[in-house]
Amino acid sequence: MNKHTAEEQSGCLVNRRDFIKLSSGAVALLANTALTRNVLAGRQGRKPKPKNILLIITDQQHIDTIAAGGCRHVRTPSLDRLKTSGISFTESYSANPVCSPARSAVFTGRTSSECTVYVNGRSIRSDIPNLGQWFSEHTDYETFYAGKWHLPRTYTSKILGFKVINTGIGGFGYLCDTAMSHACEGFLRNRSKSKPFLLVASFMQPHDICEWLRLNMDNREELRYPELAGELPELPDNFEFDKNEPEAIRKTRLGNEPFKGNWGKEQWRYYRWSYYRNIEHVDAEIGRVLHALEDFGHANDTLIVMTSDHGEGMGHHQMVRKSTLYNEAARVPLLFSWPGYVSGKQTDTTHLASGMDIMPTLCDFAGIKPPENMRGRNLRSIIEGTSARSNEFVVTEVSTNTGRMVRTEGYKYITYKNDSVEQLFDMKNDPGEIRNLAARTRYASTLTEHQKLLREFESKLDVPSNVPNAGVWQHKT
Amino acid sequence: MAKKQRTIVGSPLTPTLLKELDALNKLPFTPEDFKPDGNWVSTYRIWTCHGYQESGNQNVGFLRIERIGGSDETFVLNVRQEVVQTDAITHIIDGKIKCSNNQLASPVEWKLKSEFIGADGKHISELRSGDNSIATERAERTTGDWCLFEAVQRLALDAQNSFSFDLLERMSLKKPDHRLSYRGVTLLKVDDIDIPLHCFVQLGSGILPNEYWLDSRRRLLFVTSMNKAYILDEQAEQIIGREVEESRKSYQRKREQKL
Numbered sequence: 001m002n003k004h005t006a007e008e009q010s011g012c013l014v015n016r017r018d019f020i021k022l023s024s025g026a027v028a029l030l031a032n033t034a035l036t037r038n039v040l041a042g043r044q045g046r047k048p049k050p051k052n053i054l055l056i057i058t059d060q061q062h063i064d065t066i067a068a069g070g071c072r073h074v075r076t077p078s079l080d081r082l083k084t085s086g087i088s089f090t091e092s093y094s095a096n097p098v099c100s101p102a103r104s105a106v107f108t109g110r111t112s113s114e115c116t117v118y119v120n121g122r123s124i125r126s127d128i129p130n131l132g133q134w135f136s137e138h139t140d141y142e143t144f145y146a147g148k149w150h151l152p153r154t155y156t157s158k159i160l161g162f163k164v165i166n167t168g169i170g171g172f173g174y175l176c177d178t179a180m181s182h183a184c185e186g187f188l189r190n191r192s193k194s195k196p197f198l199l200v201a202s203f204m205q206p207h208d209i210c211e212w213l214r215l216n217m218d219n220r221e222e223l224r225y226p227e228l229a230g231e232l233p234e235l236p237d238n239f240e241f242d243k244n245e246p247e248a249i250r251k252t253r254l255g256n257e258p259f260k261g262n263w264g265k266e267q268w269r270y271y272r273w274s275y276y277r278n279i280e281h282v283d284a285e286i287g288r289v290l291h292a293l294e295d296f297g298h299a300n301d302t303l304i305v306m307t308s309d310h311g312e313g314m315g316h317h318q319m320v321r322k323s324t325l326y327n328e329a330a331r332v333p334l335l336f337s338w339p340g341y342v343s344g345k346q347t348d349t350t351h352l353a354s355g356m357d358i359m360p361t362l363c364d365f366a367g368i369k370p371p372e373n374m375r376g377r378n379l380r381s382i383i384e385g386t387s388a389r390s391n392e393f394v395v396t397e398v399s400t401n402t403g404r405m406v407r408t409e410g411y412k413y414i415t416y417k418n419d420s421v422e423q424l425f426d427m428k429n430d431p432g433e434i435r436n437l438a439a440r441t442r443y444a445s446t447l448t449e450h451q452k453l454l455r456e457f458e459s460k461l462d463v464p465s466n467v468p469n470a471g472v473w474q475h476k477t
Numbered sequence: 478m479a480k481k482q483r484t485i486v487g488s489p490l491t492p493t494l495l496k497e498l499d500a501l502n503k504l505p506f507t508p509e510d511f512k513p514d515g516n517w518v519s520t521y522r523i524w525t526c527h528g529y530q531e532s533g534n535q536n537v538g539f540l541r542i543e544r545i546g547g548s549d550e551t552f553v554l555n556v557r558q559e560v561v562q563t564d565a566i567t568h569i570i571d572g573k574i575k576c577s578n579n580q581l582a583s584p585v586e587w588k589l590k591s592e593f594i595g596a597d598g599k600h601i602s603e604l605r606s607g608d609n610s611i612a613t614e615r616a617e618r619t620t621g622d623w624c625l626f627e628a629v630q631r632l633a634l635d636a637q638n639s640f641s642f643d644l645l646e647r648m649s650l651k652k653p654d655h656r657l658s659y660r661g662v663t664l665l666k667v668d669d670i671d672i673p674l675h676c677f678v679q680l681g682s683g684i685l686p687n688e689y690w691l692d693s694r695r696r697l698l699f700v701t702s703m704n705k706a707y708i709l710d711e712q713a714e715q716i717i718g719r720e721v722e723e724s725r726k727s728y729q730r731k732r733e734q735k736l
Contacts, residue, residue, distance in 0.1 A: 075653070075682050155563035157596065157728075165604060166593065167563040169537055172525045174685075174705060178647060179560055179568035182591040186604035211704035212685070214528025218487040225678065225686055227658075257485070274703075280683035284650040292606075 047380075049367045050338055051301035053141065053198045054293065055131075055358070056082075057106070058282050059099065059148060059173070059207035060322060061308035063090070063331040065279045069347070073233045074276045078287035079333075082306055086337030087346035087383050092353040093407060095376075096397045097310035097322040097329040100150045102355055106307065107131045107151070109359030109374040111397060113463045113470070118401040121152045125464065129371050131359055132161025135198050138368045142195060144187065147180045147202035162200070171211060173204030174281060180204075181285040185292040193297055198362075201289055206278030209271075209312065213320055216271070217257035223266055232269035233276065238432035239268075241317040246414070246421045248399050249317075249324055256320050268315045275314060303338040303365055305358060316432070323398060325405040325414045326433055330396050334358075336383050343385060351382050352391040352407060373462065395457050401469045406450045406457075413438075413450035417472050424450065483529040490526060490701040492665045492674055492690055495708065498534060500524045504667050505709040507696040513630035514552075518543045519697065520714060521707035523560065528704065536720060537561055539713040542626055551575050551585060556623050559717060565596035565724040572648055574624065579617075580632060581640060581657075582624035586611045587648050596728040608649065621645045622687075625657070626707075629677050629689045630697055634659055644681055655681025660688075674698065 064071050068080035069088065095105030100120040101112030107130040108115055116125045124130055132143040145162035148154060154170040166183035168176035184201050191197060223229055241253070253259060258268065286306075293299045309332070313319030316328040323329065334353050336342055356376030363370040364380045381387035396405040402417040412433065414423040424438040424447050437443040458473040465471070488494065495501040511517065520541040527533025538560035545553045556572040571590045576582040590607040594600055612619065620628065620642050632638065639658040646652055657679045664671040672692070679687040685703040692698055700707040710716070 153563075157564035157566065165601075166568070167566050169525070169560070169562050171527050171533065172537065172704065174703070175523070175525065175537060175560055176562060179562060179593075182568060182570070182606065183593060183604050186591060186593070186606040189606050190603045208704060211526070211528045214485045214487070215489050215526065215704060216487075217485050220488075224489065225680060228680065260485075261487070274685055277683060277685050280652070284646065284652060284683050288650065 047364070047367065048341055050303035050341070050365055051196050052298055052303070053362060053365065054289070054302050054304045055198070055200045055362070056286060056289070056304065056306040057103075057148075057200065057202040058286075058306075058308040058333075059202075059204050060209065060310060060312050061206055061279065061282075061333055062275075062312040062314050062328055063092070063333050065206075065276065066333065073272075074279050074283075076279065076283040078283045078290055079306070079335075081290065082286075082304060082335050082337050083347075085339060085344045086304070086335055086342045087348055089334040089351060089353040089379075090347060090349045091351065091407075092307070092332055092334035093330050093355070093394050093396050093405075094308075094310040094332050095355040095395075097324065098398065099309050099322075100152065101397065102309035103150055105376075106309070106355045106358050109356050109370060109376040111356065111375050111395070111461060111463075113397055113401050113467050114375070114461055116464055116467055117151065118397075118467055120150065123152045130159075130161050131362065132159065132198070132200075134161070134359075134363070134368075134371055135366065136161050139198075139366045140196055141198040141366065144197060144199045145202070146183050146187070146200065147177075148204050149202065168204060171204075171208075173206070173208045173278070177203045177205050177282060177285045181288040184289045188289070188292040188296045188298055191296070191298075193301075198366075201286075203282050203285060205282035205285070206275060206312070208278050209275050210321060212274050212278075213257040213271070216267075216274075217261040219262045219264065220267065223270060228270070228273060229266075231273065232266065233272045235265060235268060235272075236314065236316045236432075238316050238434050239318060240434075241319075242434070242436055244421060244436070246403075246416045246419045246423065248403060248416045248419065249326075252323055253317075253319055258318065258320060268318075271320070272315055275312060300339050303336070303341075305362065306333060306335040306337075307355065307358065308332040309355075325396060325398055325403060325412075327412075327431070330405065336361075336379075342383055346385075348382065350390070350409075351379075351388075352394045352409070353379060354391065354394040354396070357391075375461070393453050393457075395454065401467055401472075404454055404458075404473065406454045408450065408453070411446055411450060413447065413454070415451075415454070417469055422447070481531075483531050486526065486528050486530055489703070490706055491663070491688075492699055492701075493663075495524075495699065495701070495706055496665070496667075498526065498530065500526075500534065500706060501699075501708060504665070504672060504692075505696075505698055505711070507692050507694045507698075509694070511694050511696050513627075513695050514546070516544060516546055519626070519709055520711060521700070522710045522713040522716060523558075524706045524708055526704050526706070536713075536716060539717045540623075540626075540707055541714065542623060544627055547575070550578055552578060552582075554582075554623060554627060559721075561717060561721050561724060565721065565728045567594040567721060568592075569594065570647065572623065574621065574648065576624055576627070580628065581618075581620040581642055582628040582631075583617060583620050583642075584612055584624055584645060584648065589648050596725050598725060610648075616645075619643045619645050619651075621648050623648070625679065625687075625689070626697055626700070629657070630691060630695045632657075632659070632677070634675050634695075636661060644684070646683070650683070652681060652683035655679060655684075663690075 096112040104115035104117035155167040523538040
């Protein structure tokens with residue numbers, strides 16, 4: 001199973017159309033024929049606007065978990081289709097690698113500290129509009145939401161600015177993602193094609209790995225399924241970790257199940273195998289929604305955006321889950337697809353992107369200005385290939401507003417409040433973030449530059465004083 | 478207030494663990510004349526585990542499967558699954574599956590209906606969907622997850638037997654390269670008596686391993702998979718029905734308080 005290339009996998013997958021459907025409507029093909037439409041619209045002096053927008057969010061998805069992106073341990077035909085039909089950003093970062101904070105940034109374009117969502121289970125500050133509120137007020141899109149919200153409740157039938165079409169069950173993605181994708185399918189089947197919509201399909205998976213960790217914490221001498229021994233993914237190159245890390249990272253690691261359970265290497269590999277199966281699960285559910293888009297005639301009129309709230313440790317640096325600023329937890333998939341308007345098969349490996357960029361980017365596609373004080377940037381010109389202008393850097397927060405990361409083209413700088421250990425990584429020559437350069441005199445000026453970038457960024461923020469450590473970041477360094 | 482300490486379960490769900498976690502109070506009774514290839518109805522509680530011993534573990538729905546014998550070549554499974562979600566939104570899948578009488582109960586033809594019921598107890602018409610489908614010749618080595626609930630009851634309890642197939646999950650999502658094999662007998666202690674349970678294991682893409690647990694009359698009692706379990710329970714529909722009612726009332730109370 002884990003030896004196929006993406007191409008082989010796509011070839012051997014059988015989708016629903018291998019069964020003869022007796023009653024479904026005509027199938028609309030994903031026509032990638034008309035980049036000319038984009039050109040024509042440009043000549044007429046206006047930007048094309050998608051009739052519909054579908055924002056797909058997964059929960060806790062490591063960026064390197066898409067077969068078409070080179071991951072050889074999974075079959076992800078649905079994410080492969082999305083990836084190959086549009087543009088994907090490889091340097092895309094969560095604004096805060098924890099569920100609620102990350103989501104607050106996606107839905108507002110502001111930092112999680114500004115939203116006052118510095119930990120899970122808090123609401124977005126009431127004077128900052130969310131995507132649904134902004135679109136309801138300024139566009140003709142009707143706004144719908146299905147699935148996980150977590151601002152503050154994990155699932156709720158009441159979200160400001162959205163009509164909620166389905167909720168879910170907290171912590172049980174395997175069950176509730178099925179209900180959620182069915183709800184989206186029903187919505188797309190019954191929705192009049194003449195009425196524009198913004199639909200958020202927010203899946204819980206692969207987050208079930210959190211339950212998996214608790215149900216597999218104890219050290220086992222033997223693999224529960226010995227027949228899997230030959231299929232388990234290898235350990236990552238950066239499995240070992242630096243003993244001189246900031247205290248916050250060390251504490252997080254020691255509190256995780258692998259350390260409590262004293263795992264052996266085979267158990268780590270079984271955890272990675274299990275995580276990949278959760279990825280395949282959510283991929284299949286995403287597939288149901290994509291098929292419904294096609295089957296009911298919305299595919300060519302819909303801009304699809306796909307991302308995740310944060311990544312997953314996956315054994316890199318012997319970490320699991322999230323809450324750190326290493327790439328495995330901080331980077332997330334970010335895909336844009338719009339047949340005929342966004343060229344397919346683009347992998348953008350140079351431009352930095354943030355979860356905060358989604359709000360201003362969607363506003364541009366919808367033909368409206370974003371709310372004031374966006375911290376994210378509009379990625380549309382990069383998506384459409386009309387400009388190479390990029391984020392000079394992105395900032396990510398973490399740990400109840402005690403940690404910060406600045407990622408520039410070449411380096412990543414990490415700092416925590418009241419911790420003298422800083423981290424600086426050369427992301428071109430050390431993408432696994434193994435060699436901390438912060439204490440090396442040769443990199444002193446690089447370190448200073450990144451500290452300055454962070455200070456300047458922080459000085460522009462509007463963080464309420466009731467947020468823990470609100471004042472720290474403007475003065476630190 | 479100090480955060481309440483919770484105990485991590487630590488190991489995968491098994492029938493013994495279900496009992497320890499109070500998901501299973503008594504062993505379901507299988508009549509002497511139970512015939513896996515006859516006509517029967519089995520209803521399972523869908524129970525979920527958050528990974529802690531003390532909290533977050535709950536019944537979230539039920540699955541009812543009715544087997545109706547047909548010709549020598551086919552039989553029918555009538556399936557209904559209800560899952561109750563936050564704020565009393567219930568998802569219901571109804572299916573009628575004509576299966577081949579082969580070892581894997583491969584689906585031949587099926588009708589599916591998915592619908593949602595809101596907190597007010599009314600159907601949400603905007604979310605209805607459904608499908609009628611027939612299998613092509615390529616589907617010979619395919620089976621559905623619900624079909625496997627039936628098939629494992631007819632398979633030989635033989636460790637040498639192993640089956641390879643593609644899974645059609647919920648009769649709609651294709652997941653290739655699955656295998657099912659017999660794992661042997663495990664004893665479950667109930668009232669100081671050791672009850673033998675036979676176990677089949679299913680591995681494959683897009684799922685975490687499923688373990689199917691049968692009693693000595695070959696009736697499927699439990700299916701465990703990571704954080705969920707299907708537990709044979711003739712009261713399952715009533716239990717979930719009560720929980721739906723309570724959930725709706727609670728939702729309405731909250732709404733009224735806000736108003």
